Amino acid sequence: MLPSLFVPLVGVLFVGGFSPASFGWAAFGVVGTVVYSVVRWATFTYQIVGDRLELTRSLVSRSVRTIPLERVRGVDISTPPLHRLLGLSVLRIDTGARGGGEKQEGELNGVTAAEAERLKGVLLRRARAARAQAPEAVPEATAGERPAVQAVPGEAVPSMPSASSAAGQVHTAVPRKWLLYGPLSGAYLLTPFALAAGAVGLAFQWGEEFGFGRRAAWDLGKWLWTHPWLLVVAAVLLVLAMPFVGAVMYAVFNWDFTLRSRDGYLVAERGLINRRSVSLERRRVRGYEIVDAPAERFARVVRVWAIVTGLGDSQTRGQLLPVVPRQAALAVTAEAVGGFAAPLRPHPAAALRRRMFRAIAPWLFLTAVGAVTALTTGDWEWWAPAGLALLLAVLGVPLGLDRYRSLGHAYDGTRLSVRSGSLRRRQAVVERRAVVGWTLRQTWFQRQAGVLTV
Known part of the structure; x- marks a missing residue:
């Protein structure tokens, strides 16, 4: 919680003019936050009871959140920078409820990295066993500690996975030289402009404290209007910085991207500063979507997302591959999900x-x-x-x-593929069993042209 206090504390110091009183209030805020966090951590426990996970808080009033294991769709582990320094992780449980918002899912913030990996394996195995109506042992723990797995009479204690099973089958480990393809997607190219806009907003927000008020900003704007070549130079510099800054930001988010299969799940790991691990239940993966933009098509690279039933926040959690060469993407998706070899039929x-x-x-x-x-x-x-x-x-x-x-579509007897779009071309490949119905739509203009939309 301390990083979130940085801006308020700076504001307190500026408003108080860096007086002893302002430093006292800032110190009071830091101490109060630490005490509150420690008490909140000490009054939080989690426990697997039979076929459900219970998250208990008893800070003021006792509250128990129950997550049925059969509804667990995946378990994600992330390690923000401060957590990594302390050897901690954040574990989130995806149940697919209401789009996957954190308020509808379970979160264990501040468990040890070893405990997060151990609990992830236990939850995924128990979830699979619960769906097969075969409950296992019951581990109990307090946040921040690695507990021993407590056995229930008459049930076996689950063994820890071996190193080989924990590693799983690696489908791809994206080479670092492929990170240079990142700016082609366009998502990170506007980073310099976003940073510049943030700096301007910060200047307007805190400018009064540094003697840079609205009047000074207005005068600066009029002066720049009389010297338009400076604006042109600034715009050119930002444009030139787009590929470099975009590549850096893309590398930060997708560093050492790895996709593997492990214990019935597809596991994607990525990130330099905030290392994240996302697990997708393989039996719920119905296909994949290949996406590219004009610049990516020119370089013959694509991005890939999984099509998964009951997945919350699929745009973020469902990514199977970052920007990689098209042939490599087809090979990985064929191995991890299933290939599609039929040629697409053109439209009339x-x-x-x-x-x-x-x-x-x-x-x-x-x-x-x-x-x-x-x-x-x-x-x-x-x-x-x-x-x-x-x-x-x-x-x-x-x-x-x-x-x-x-435009194009095809069916190879097992999977159906449809493609459309230009600035963002998308080709979806889904299994036949994933199609539960269809809708035929035909506008007046379509009837005159003899075509329809399926």
């Missing part, structure tokens, strides 16, 4: 006409509106938006063609 020419119409017609309409307004009113300023709309209409031609080329 009517789909091409619809894609071109959607990409061009709206901008041509705006061009016509701007041109007519400029001619009828004599206000030539309308030609600027009309010209911009015309430029977007021209750019819509390759966009529409690419959207049509991306």
Whole structure:
């Protein structure tokens, strides 16, 4: 909890003018937080009782959260920087409830790294056994300690997994040189602008304390307006920094990415500062989704997410692969989930006409509106938006063609694959047993073109 106090404590010191009283209040806040955290830690226990996990808090009033083991979809372990220094970890239990928010899941914050790994193995084995109606022994522990597994009379104490079973089958360990592909996804390219915006916001928030008030900021803005070349230089520097800063941020989040199979789960581990381990139950993995952007297609690299039933926060927890070469991604998904070899069938020419119409017609309409307004009113300023709309209409031609080329579907007898999109092209590969129904939708325009949406 101490890192979250940094900004409030700095605020107290600034407001108090770094006086002895302000330091006293800051020290009081730190001591109070430490005492509260220690008491909260000492009054928290967790216990596996039969077919359920019980999380008990008794700080003021006693509360017990019960998680049925049969609902456990996965167990994630993360090690933030401060936790890593102290040899601690955060263990989260995914039950797939309400999108996977932390308030609906179990969390053990501040257990030892060894205890987190031990408890993860016990929970995953017990969850699988509970679904098979074969309960095992009952371990009990207090947060922050590694307890001995307590046996229940008449039941066997589960043995610890061997080193080979703990390692599992490694499907891929992403080479560090592939981290250079990260900026191609575009997700991290805007990092320099985000940092610059944060610095500006911080300056406005705390500027008064440093003698940089709103009046000074206004004067600086007017001065920059009279020297636009400085803004251009700053923008150019930020653009040049985009690939480098983006690559660094991407490497921080995906350092030493490893995907393996272990005890009936797909386990993805990644991260440099905050090392995270995510477990996906294999029997709930119904397929995968291959995603790429135009720059990634040019470099022939893709990203992969798992399609899992009952998974909360699938966009974050379901990632199977970061940006890797396409052939490597196909090989890994074929080994870990299942391959798909059938070629995609192209869509009819009517789909091409619809894609071109959607990409061009709206901008041509705006061009016509701007041109007519400029001619009828004599206000030539309308030609600027009309010209911009015309430029977007021209750019819509390759966009529409690419959207049509991306369309495709196929079925190989076991799995179904569909693909669409351009700026974010997505190809989903799902097992036949995952399809429980379908909807046929046909608008008036689709009926005239003789096509429909499934």
